[in-house]
Amino acid sequence: MITHQTKVKERSALLAHLADGTYRALVTSRVLNEGVDIPAASVAIVVSGSGAVREHVQRLGRILRPLAGKRATLYELVTANTAEQYTSERRREHVAYR
Amino acid sequence: MLTADLVRARRRGDELTLTPLDAGGRAAALELAATLLGLAEAHVDKTRGELAEVMDAVVGGARDRKLAAGLAKLIWDRAELAEAAPIDPEALRHDVFARAQAAWAQIGEGDRFDRSAVLAAVAAERGLTVGDIERGLYADLRDAHVITQLAPITAPQLVAAYDLAQPQAVLLRAVRVIVEVESAIPGAYRMLFRKLKFLRLLCAIAPRARGGYRIEIDGPFSLFESSTRYGLALALALPAIRELDRWSLVADLRWGTARTPLRCRLDGRGEPDPEAAPHLADEVRTLLDALRALGTPWQVTPAVEILDLPGHGVCVPDLTFEHAQTGERVHLEVLGYWSRDAVWKRVELVEAGLPHRIVFAVGQHLRVSEAALDAELPAALYVYKRTMSAKAIVERLDALATVRVPRKRGAARP
Numbered sequence: 001m002i003t004h005q006t007k008v009k010e011r012s013a014l015l016a017h018l019a020d021g022t023y024r025a026l027v028t029s030r031v032l033n034e035g036v037d038i039p040a041a042s043v044a045i046v047v048s049g050s051g052a053v054r055e056h057v058q059r060l061g062r063i064l065r066p067l068a069g070k071r072a073t074l075y076e077l078v079t080a081n082t083a084e085q086y087t088s089e090r091r092r093e094h095v096a097y098r
Numbered sequence: 099m100l101t102a103d104l105v106r107a108r109r110r111g112d113e114l115t116l117t118p119l120d121a122g123g124r125a126a127a128l129e130l131a132a133t134l135l136g137l138a139e140a141h142v143d144k145t146r147g148e149l150a151e152v153m154d155a156v157v158g159g160a161r162d163r164k165l166a167a168g169l170a171k172l173i174w175d176r177a178e179l180a181e182a183a184p185i186d187p188e189a190l191r192h193d194v195f196a197r198a199q200a201a202w203a204q205i206g207e208g209d210r211f212d213r214s215a216v217l218a219a220v221a222a223e224r225g226l227t228v229g230d231i232e233r234g235l236y237a238d239l240r241d242a243h244v245i246t247q248l249a250p251i252t253a254p255q256l257v258a259a260y261d262l263a264q265p266q267a268v269l270l271r272a273v274r275v276i277v278e279v280e281s282a283i284p285g286a287y288r289m290l291f292r293k294l295k296f297l298r299l300l301c302a303i304a305p306r307a308r309g310g311y312r313i314e315i316d317g318p319f320s321l322f323e324s325s326t327r328y329g330l331a332l333a334l335a336l337p338a339i340r341e342l343d344r345w346s347l348v349a350d351l352r353w354g355t356a357r358t359p360l361r362c363r364l365d366g367r368g369e370p371d372p373e374a375a376p377h378l379a380d381e382v383r384t385l386l387d388a389l390r391a392l393g394t395p396w397q398v399t400p401a402v403e404i405l406d407l408p409g410h411g412v413c414v415p416d417l418t419f420e421h422a423q424t425g426e427r428v429h430l431e432v433l434g435y436w437s438r439d440a441v442w443k444r445v446e447l448v449e450a451g452l453p454h455r456i457v458f459a460v461g462q463h464l465r466v467s468e469a470a471l472d473a474e475l476p477a478a479l480y481v482y483k484r485t486m487s488a489k490a491i492v493e494r495l496d497a498l499a500t501v502r503v504p505r506k507r508g509a510a511r512p
Contacts, residue, residue, distance in 0.1 A: 005239055010188050017192075023199055 002028040034058045039065040045075045051090035060096060099175065099333060100260075100267040102354065104168040107268070107362075114353060114362040116264050119257075123162065127260065130156070130166050131253040138173050138248055146179055147241030165260075172259055176249040182242075185226070185234040194220050194235065262340075266333035268362050272317030272349045275332070280310035280344040287311060291404060291414045293338040296379050297331040300440045303404070303412040310344075311412075316437060319352045343368045381486065382416045382432055388488035395422040396495055401429060410450045411443070419495055426499045428455040430491065435461030441479075445470055448477040451504045457494050459486050476503045 002011055017023045019040050026032075033055060044063045049056060063072040078088045106117045119127055133156055141149040153170050160166035198216045205211060217228045224231075236242055251259070269275065281287060294301055300316040318329035339345050346365035353360045382400075389398045401415040415429035433440055444458050448471060455476045460466050468479045478494045480486070 010191075013188075013192075017195075023195055024202060 002026065002032060004029065004031050006031075030055075032062065034061075036062060037065055038062065039067040039070075041065070042067075042070050043073050043075070045077060047077045049076075049087070049091060051087040053091055053094045056091040057094050057096050099270065099330065100168050100171060100263045102267060102271060104164060104171060105264055105267045106164060106168075107264075109353075109360065112358075112360050114268070114351060114360040116268065116362070116364070118261070118264075119165075123165065124257065126160075126162060127165055127169065127257045128253055130160060131169050131256040131260075134166070134169055134173055135251070135253055135256060138177065138245075142245050142248055144245060145241060146243045146245065149177075149245060150241070168260055168263070169256060172256060172263060173248075176251060177245050178247040178249075179243040180246045181238055182244040185224070185230070185237070187234060187236060187238040190220075190231065190234050191236075193223075194231070262337065265362075265364050266336055268349060268351065268364075269317070269332045269336060270326075270329040271319060271351045271353055272329075272332065273319045273352060273359075274317050274350045275315040275347060276349075277313040277315065277339055277345065277347045278306065278310060279313065279339065279342040281342045283343075286342055288402065288404065290338050290342060294335055295414055295416060297335050298379060298434050299328075299331055299335060300437050302443055303414060305406065305408075305412065316439070317349070317351075319357075321437065340366055341368060379416070379432070381434075385432075385486050385488060385491070386417060389417075389491065392488050392492065394492050396420070396428075396492060397422055403429070405429065405452060405454045405456070407447055407450060407452045410452075411447050413444065413447055413452065413454075413456065415456060421499060424499065426455070428457065428495050428498050430457045430459065432459045432486070433461075434459075435464055438464045438466060441466050441470075444477075445479075448475050452477065453504050455498045455501065455503055457491060457498065459491070474501065476501045 002014055006014070014023070014026060015036060015038065018026050019038055021040070041063045044059065046056075046059060049059070060074055063074065076088055078084045106119075108115050108117055134153060137152050137156065138149060141152070153173075157163060157166040157170050194216060197220055198211075198213075201216055202211065214228065217231050221228050221231050226234075279287070279290065291303065294313070294315070302314045304312050304314075306312050315332065315335070318325055318332060321328060339347065344365075344367055347363070349362045349364070351360045351362055352358070386398060386400070389396070396419040398417055398419050401418040403415065403418065405413040405415060407413075413429075413431060415431045417430040419428045419430065420426070431444070433444065441458065441460050441464060448456070457478050457480050459480045459482060462481050462483045466479060466481060468481050471477055471479050476498060478498055480490060480494055482490070
């Protein structure tokens with residue numbers, strides 16, 4: 001798990017372990033929205049997020065690093081018939097999601 | 099120290115007025131202080147998160163939230179916290195996560211992942227209990243820090259500290275402060291000036307025609323970068339100012355996130371500061387020891403005089419030197435590294451005819467040249483890098499000893 005409180009050294013160790021397969025999954029808050037490159041990552045699950053298109057595109061970008069034979073999948077966890085549904089629709093207003 | 103949002107003040111035009119606690123507010127404050135202190139004392143050896151939760155509940159439920167939050171903040175300031183992590187949390191996390199990963203790899207169709215089995219395995223391997231592992235896993239997080247100590251204070255003392263913290267929080271946002279003081283005891287002024295020096299505050303002191311002194315102090319918001327450390331020093335001067343028989347203060351502020359220019363007035367009469375003790379600033383103390391160890395003919399003592407040039411200003415030296423053979427006297431004022439402005443004020447004072455010999459020690463990164471003072475003047479600048487050198491100061495004393503000093507104005511009589 002990486003949060004804003006995770007120190008840089010441990011952060012890079014965790015990411016390295018994810019890249020080399022020691023860890024299969026990583027849970028993180030907004031801190032990994034941008035700037036991290038893990039080609040081996042192929043599945044992302046967005047549990048919570050704002051309606052911001054920019055943020056959502058950046059999150060998608062985390063699993064879109066090319067790797068031979070990879071198929072990237074992005075899941076969104078949305079509670080039906082709540083405001084979350086609207087927020088989710090709003091943040092997908094981008095060519096990347098069409 | 100309180101933050102600006104915890105200050106009880108009212109704005110009227112460009113005037114900020116502190117609203118002191120009324121009788122009802124004081125009673126509520128005493129009750130809240132007792133409750134919060136009781137909670138804090140009961141949470142020594144417990145975590146920050148645990149205390150924060152109960153304190154926040156009290157603050158949230160208080161009728162006067164600003165008061166409660168302010169008292170809580172002052173209690174937090176008195177708490178010492180430490181990371182209590184007997185097991186290296188980072189290594190422990192790696193152990194647990196790697197084992198969890200291995201467990202995942204062996205899991206069959208329809209099986210459930212067994213978290214407690216993973217923890218139990220790690221605990222067994224390390225000879226610890228599952229509880230130890232649970233507690234240790236994130237012991238490095240801020241909320242898991244343990245309160246090791248709480249500086250003792252009673253509820254009435256805490257409320258008194260709260261009263262003082264209100265104007266102090268205002269001073270933290272000051273650009274300039276003008277203080278006027280009056281005292282029946284001359285020693286009281288010296289105590290105050292010493293304290294101002296000890297705190298390394300930038301100030302210009304001038305005697306008033308009707309007695310007492312007017313002190314102009316630069317605020318933290320006038321510096322190149324507004325410095326928290328300087329603001330704190332200014333706030334710490336307030337107890338010393340409040341000790342004088344009569345005092346009043348006008349602070350020019352930059353208030354709120356918009357940094358609105360506001361003015362705040364405070365005044366009072368002699369409130370004793372129980373923690374008062376005149377000191378020498380650390381760097382001056384170190385220098386004094388070094389000078390004494392050097393064994394020169396210059397006898398050095400902490401300065402007790404206030405050098406006054408009527409109509410121009412006052413200078414409060416840190417050290418005074420007296421030559422064992424000739425009896426020549428030279429003073430030293432350490433200006434440090436806060437502002438160039440303070441240096442230029444001293445230069446002006448000397449050029450106007452300050453009737454004393456004096457060396458001003460100035461930090462190098464103020465980029466002031468030692469040549470800013472003419473060689474014929476009875477004062478010298480000493481620019482130093484990090485620490486002042488006793489030898490370099492003695493060289494300047496020797497050079498100054500031969501320079502003529504202007505006669506004291508008003509001393510000459512027909």
